[in-house]
Amino acid sequence: MERPAFKRKSDTDDASSQKKPKVTASNGGGGGKMSFAQRMMAKMGHKEGQGLGASGDGMVAPIEVKLRPQGAGLGAIREKTEQAKSDAKRVAAQRGEVVDDSSEEERKARKKRKEAAWANGGSGASTPGGFTRPKVKYRTTADIEASAKGLEVPNVLKSIIDATGKQAKLLTSTAGLMSSTIAISPAEAEAEKIATRARRELESFADTWHELEERKKYIDLEEKQVQQEIEAQEEELRISRKVYEAVESLHRLDLSKPCxxxxxxxxxxxxxxxxxxxxxxxxxxxxxxxxxxxxxxxxxxxxxxxxxxxxxxxxxxxxxxxxxxxxxxxxxxxxxxxxxxxxxxxxxxxxxxxxxxxxxxxxxxxxxxxxxxxxxxxxxxxxxxxxxxxxxxxxxxxxxxxxxxxxxxxxxxxWNPRTSLKRKHSRPLPHIWLFPWLQFLDPQHTDPKSATGLLSDVKRKFRVALDTWDLSRGILPGLEAWNPVMGPTLQDALIRNLLPRLAQLLATDFEIYPPDQDLTPLEIVLRWNEFFKPTVMGQLLLAEFFPKWLNTLHAWLISDPNYEEVREWYSWWKQQIPSEINAVKAVSEQWAKGLEMMNIALDLGDCAKDELPPPSAGPSRPLVSSTPGTPSMGSPAPAINTPRKFEEETTFRDVVEAWCEEESLLLMPLREAHEITGLPLFRITASATGRGGVIVYMKGDVLWAQRKTEKNIWEPVGLEESLVKRAEGK
Structure with a gap:
């Protein structure tokens, strides 16, 4: 394994020295050796004499330090150095701008004004803006005499001292008035002193004169004010005397004696x-x-x-x-x-x-x-x-x-709405004796939406009256007087308590039967039209009237009708409904359905019996056949109340129920039996909630009632006023 070759230190130094840029002496400044900072700045491209930054618009010289005098705070001296000012001007010149050195120019201008003031013999003190303080002017005796009205100055004091020059001069009417210099002898100098003292005394006297004049004016004003107060007091005293006399005349009447x-x-x-x-x-x-x-x-x-x-x-x-x-x-x-x-x-x-x-x-x-x-x-x-x-x-x-x-x-x-609405009852209804007082009472008694108060109490009982009112008697007496008092709450009460009863009346007692038409149930319902909105009455007819009417029309059209009679029948029924209800969209659509059914039947002809589609309604009352002695399907007959085909056997319970209905009482089965007889128990009460009242049972034709205090004792009672009071909780 060969050992790696290592270069000598001298070789690496030579190589590094060849790669490094050569720094000339000019970058160091003055041909001397450059400092470490200068060398670093030179590596970054900075040239001597240029400003810092890439564009060269930064500072040129190092930051100067300007010390404040000991104990001086901010603002005592100008903090900006000359170097900072020159740098700002240089940067502005490079940008093409002009530096506004108004503070310096203003300082120079003030300095010039101050020097000019000293040159003119002034004190050098001036006000901002170059305004100099005016010189003191001396008043002459003529000026003093003119300014003080009524003040006479002796002629001996009418000398003038000229103090405009460097030397004071005594001016008289005969000498030295226009001369620039005048020689003053010792005697004249003494006279000048005397005149000066006299002038000062005169000025003091004139000032005192002015004060006295002002005081005189103030005293005159005070005198006028005091005079006015005296006159006012005299007038008040005069009125007081007259009032006293009038009161005395009242006192002399002696009104305490009976008469x-x-x-x-x-x-x-x-x-x-x-x-x-x-x-x-x-x-x-x-x-x-x-x-x-x-x-x-x-x-x-x-x-x-x-x-x-x-x-x-x-x-x-x-x-x-x-x-x-x-x-x-x-x-x-x-x-x-x-x-x-x-x-x-x-x-x-x-x-x-x-x-x-x-x-x-x-x-x-x-x-x-x-x-x-x-x-x-x-x-x-x-x-x-x-x-x-x-x-x-x-x-x-x-x-x-x-x-x-x-x-x-x-x-x-x-007030019991069940009994007061009966014909035999003599006590008037609340709209007669209560509503006239509402204009005098607090809002809590006149607001039907309030939880407490007279109107809220009577409103709850009014709902009971709507529940128990006999519809066959027409409109509830005085109902039109409730509308302006109860406002929207009346409409709510009618919809909640009366409208279901009207719908039940149409559903059970009203039939569309052309041969013998009875309009009584419909007339009863339409009497209430003014107290309901047309849309509400329209919905009532949509639910209970039009299904029966369309069924009857369909049954007529499929039984070989006379179309002229059908047309008259259609027009007659449309006239029975008030126009404002017919104007409701849903109601007009139902009339249109009937007309459309008539047109389809006319087009079908003999085939209408089998092909005419039935309306979407419940079963209708069957039509009678055309036999001798039977009314035809022609024009409607007048309203006739047909009697019942048969009369059911009357029981004692029916008698009690009829009596309770007459007295506006409820007979409610309790689904309980008497302990001894085993007969069913009932509760007779005047409350719509089914509470209170008296518990009874029927044995034969006798009504047995439970005692109020002793529940296990039963006694026979009659259908009389005492039983009504017990049912009402009295």
Missing amino acids: LADEAAARWEQVTSQLETLQVEYAIEINHFGLTQVAVAAIHPLFKQEMIDWEPLEKPLHLLPYLQRLKAILGADREALNDFDASKRQKSTTPFESLIHTLWLPKVRTAVTNEWDPHSPSSLITLVEAWREILPPFIYYNLTNNLIVSKLSTAVHD
Whole structure:
């Protein structure tokens, strides 16, 4: 194995020296030896005298260090060095730009202005922008005399000292006014001193004169103001005296003595007239002079005497005209009562509020609680409407939402929709005695969507009325009054509680029978048309009317019909349905189906009996054959209620069921048997949920009822009012 040949160190050095680029002395600068940094920069292509970077626009010289003086902070000296400025100018020149050295130029300009100011004999101080401070000008005695009105200066003081030159000169009217220099003797120099002191005293005197003039103006203004205050106080004193005299005249009336009705009316008119005069003449000063307290104190004896014998329900407007004339002076003007919040009212009451609270409210409270019948609301509504404008908000709230609502809630609770809708019942329905109060009550009682309140309570019972109303009697009485009050909730209640009953009526009691047509069930349904949307009634007819109608039409067309009679029959039925229902698309399509069936049958001719396709509907009532004495399939006959073909045997249970239906009660089998007799048990109740009431069983023609307290004791009862009360839970 041969050993690898190793090159000598000298050979490798020679080879490496041949491959390395030769560095000339010029790169080192000055022909001296280059530093390590210079050699590294030379390897990267840098040339001496050029800037750093690939494009040569970087810095040329090393970064200079500029030290601040000891203790100086930022901004004390200019941080930018001359090298940085020259580099910035050089780079900008290479880019074709011009460096804005406005700060340097501004500094040079300020320096020039300062030197020019020193050359002109100035102090060198200047304001920014080159504005120099104006020189001080001395006033002459004429200037002082002209500036101070009413000030007379003696002639001896009217000398002028010229201080414009380097030497002060005394100028008079006879000498040296226009000369540049003037020789001053010692005597004149002493006179100059005296004149200078006199001038200074004159200037001080003139300044004092100005101060006194300003003070005089201020005193004149104060005098005018004091005079105005005196006049205002005199006017207020004059008004106070007149008010005092008017109050004294009220005091002299002696209104505390009892009197007859005619004398009381005269006293009320007299007091009201005097208070009305005060109210008009001193409308602005009512609160200032406490006229509200005076007015309430004046009418208090009369008001108290009238409240003793007052019957609120019989005379709801008693004393109201007098109080309305005095609303301003009594402090009875209030903001809209709808904005009243009972939780934010003031802690103290005004005199008028105290008067109403202590004398008027107890009388009305007694009448509402003991005398007022909620089913006859007219008298109390008149009282509330009349007194609403002047009643204090918290008293009005207490009257309407506490006293009246309490009575109305009891009346709503006692209202039984099953019995009140009967002809023999004399108690009016809620739309007569409840709805007129909704305008006075809080929103919680007037919102049908609210969980609590009068309207929500009566709405629940209204649904029971819809469930138990006898449809043969027509529209529920007063239903049109429920629509504006209940809004959309009425439509929901009708759809949920009434519409299924109308559909059941058409399904069970209505038949399409041309020989003897009975329209009574359809007429009953169409009476409710104004309370349903046309689309809802259209869907009802689509489900219960048109299947029967199309079946009857098909049966007629396949029995060798008279097409003229069929056409008249078709037109007659279309006229029975209101136009707004016929305008519904689904309804018009059903009429079109009938017309199409008639056209197909006409085209088929004799083959219609076998080839006319039947409609997609249920079975129809079979048509009678054309025999003598049988009505033909011609024009419809008038509606006649046909009696039943036979009468079923009546049982005692049928009698009880009929009685319960008449009294709007439910007879429900319990699927349980009596322990002793084994007879089936029933529950008679007035609740739609099937709870409560009384448990009974029937033995022969006797009804046995379970006692309320002792469940194991049964006693015979009759079909009378006591059983109705037990069924209603009373």
